[in-house]
Amino acid sequence: MTSKKWVPYLLLAPGALWLAIFFLTPMFNLGATSLYDPSGSLESGYVMNGHVGNYADALSEYWPQFLRSFTFAAIATVLALVIAYPLAYAIALKAGKWKNILLVLVIAPFFTSFLLRTLAWTAILGDNSSFVHFLQNIHILPEGGRILATPFAVVMGLTYNFLPFMTLPLFTSLEKVDSRLIEAAGDLYSKPFTGFRRVVLPLSMPGVVAGTLLTFIPASGDYINAQLLGGIKNTTMIGNVIDRAFLERGAYPTAAALSFVLMAAIVILVASYVKRAGTDELV
Amino acid sequence: MDQIAGDLRLVSLRKEFGDFVAVDDIDILIPKGSFFALLGPSGCGKTTTLRMVAGLELPTAGQILIGDHDIASLKPYNRPVNTVFQSYALFPHLDIYENVAFGLRRRGVKDVATQVEAMLSLVELDAFARRKPSQLSGGQQQRVALARALINRPEVLLLDEPLGALDLKLRRQMQLELKRIQTEVGITFVHVTHDQEEAMTMADTIAVMNQGKVEQLGSPMDLYENPKTTFVANFLGQSNLLTGEVMDRGDFVGVKVWGNHIKIPASRVATTNAKVWVGVRPEKIYISAESNHAHDHLGNQLIGTVLERSYIGVSTQFIVEIPGFLHDEKIMVFEQNVDASEVMAGDQVRISWDPAHTFALDAKQDAYAGDVLAEAE
Helix, strand or coil: CHHHHHHHHHHHHHHHHHHHHHHHHHHHHHHHHCCECCCCECCCECCECCCCHHHHHHHHHHHHHHHHHHHHHHHHHHHHHHHHHHHHHHHHHHCHHHHHHHHHHHHHHHHCCHHHHHHHHHHHHCCCCHHHHHHHHCCCCCCCCCCCCCHHHHHHHHHHHHHHHHHHHHHHHHHCCCHHHHHHHHHCCCCHHHHHHHHHHHHCHHHHHHHHHHHHHHHHHCCHHHHHHCCCCCCCCHHHHHHHHHHCCCCHHHHHHHHHHHHHHHHHHHHHHHHHHCHHHCC | CCCCCCCEEEEEEEEEECCEEEEEEEEEEECCCCEEEEECCCCCCHHHHHHHHHCCCCCCEEEEEECCEECCCCCHHHCCEEEEECCECCCCCCCHHHHHHHHHHHCCCCCHHHHHHHHHHHCCCHHHCCCCHHHCCHHHHHHHHHHHHHCCCCCEEEEECCCCCCCHHHHHHHHHHHHHHHHHHCCEEEEEECCHHHHHHHCCEEEEEECCEEEEEECHHHHHHCCCCHHHHHHCCCCEEEEEEEEECCCEEEEEECCEEEEEEHHHECCCCCEEEEEECHHHCEEEECCCCCCHHHCEEEEEEEEEEEECCCEEEEEEECCCCCCCCCEEEEEECCCCCCCCCCCEEEEEECHHHEEEEECCCCCCCCCHHHHHC
């Protein structure tokens, strides 16, 4: 019996080791870097002097980009939810024998790289694309108006790229809804929409929460969409700021502090969201 | 919606799924306030019939009348009908109170609290109002399902195999409870089951269904004592069915069974054909040693040999072989265990029964129709 006590730890060991080497250690380093004296550089080396001011500087200088990131991510999450919910509902409850084929189609974009797919959108939204010409012809877009390099393009890219992350958890939770419950709701005087609102929607909440988190979190930190589909003004997200601070300016302490602020902000937002969504309902 | 009231009538009701006829032009009258059972093996069309009344399936043809209103084309939520679903279909995200209140809230009824509390005490679940369905036992969930449907005071309550998931003892208890509640509320109950004992315990009237048709409709006693088809004779309890040929007809019909004369009251002969199945229930037969003439006055008698004798507590069951009968026409006899039986395996015996307990069916019917054991083989 005593030897069996080892088994759970043994099973945990590979994962724990992995996380210790590739997550905890870099986190610790990043935390330390965020407190270095910002006057140093990669070439001359950094002095560790517990410079908490890095955080204050990061926030005061880049709060508009933080705000923009969360706004873009929130809009993209809501759009993805609005698009993915009917899609997941149809696949889970109405598709019958087409279910598996449709699921493959949902994840089919993953067969090509994230970067390529986003680049493809530059063609779709480009100034000479038929989409833009169409919008100009029906006067939604003024003559010479652009889609590419606008916040709209970035949000569209984010919505598109994270749609499968919204669809799959929604599908999983909707598929578990027993169709007899929908019949029971109808039997108990619910019209189809009321039955949906009172029975199907509450039962799919775990999928809604999982899907919004899986979309919102990576979208908040994303920089590819803003870089490829955005412009110079009004589209820079915090991911781009961190990217440039690390790789272009070599401002390691600032970049590290920004990363930590982003992480903390996401944790706080997510925690309050999950609390409001009522975790005890989510099994 | 309130004015839709009265007897439930199914008129030439038919349901086809592709080429398969699930329900084949059935006509049934279910009087208001009665406890009615649709009894039959799986696939006989009983559940499809129920679902058409609930509005969950659209009939291919025919009418579903409550009083004078044809509800066949109404949506489920517009019918004064509620269902107790098989395996209950309770809403897992709502507590017991909200499950029971669901129908009232959808109709915007005012005094929800009073009604829910009254209903929960009717099914003895007051203490569980704030629990979730998953925290309740099967029997308790069953009562929640009943309360959730019943609280809406439907014209017709439909029960789809409501006790199927319960163990035997609990099922017996719930049978009596369902009957008590039905008597108390006076609502028409239509109960679908494949369990003949369940149907007979609770229902005032039973329709025995087979292959989409109603085989026979009547009170439990009527069906059991006077089956009109071999299916009913075998599906409700057990029957001895013997090859017979009608010799003479009068108040009593004389039938020859492999050289033996058997008498049957004319009213219990369900066919005009000469070739018949002669039926008698195993527990209607007295068995005694060949030398014992105590039951000679009953009228129908055969002499044979006991092949098997098995003691099963409440009764002793014998299988008797009669010389000259076909191999599979051995006679089953159930004897109540009042005293220890004088008859042992291998004994020569005299078996006797009253002509009034005999029935005759058309020999064209399959002698094994509805025989659960024979069909399983």
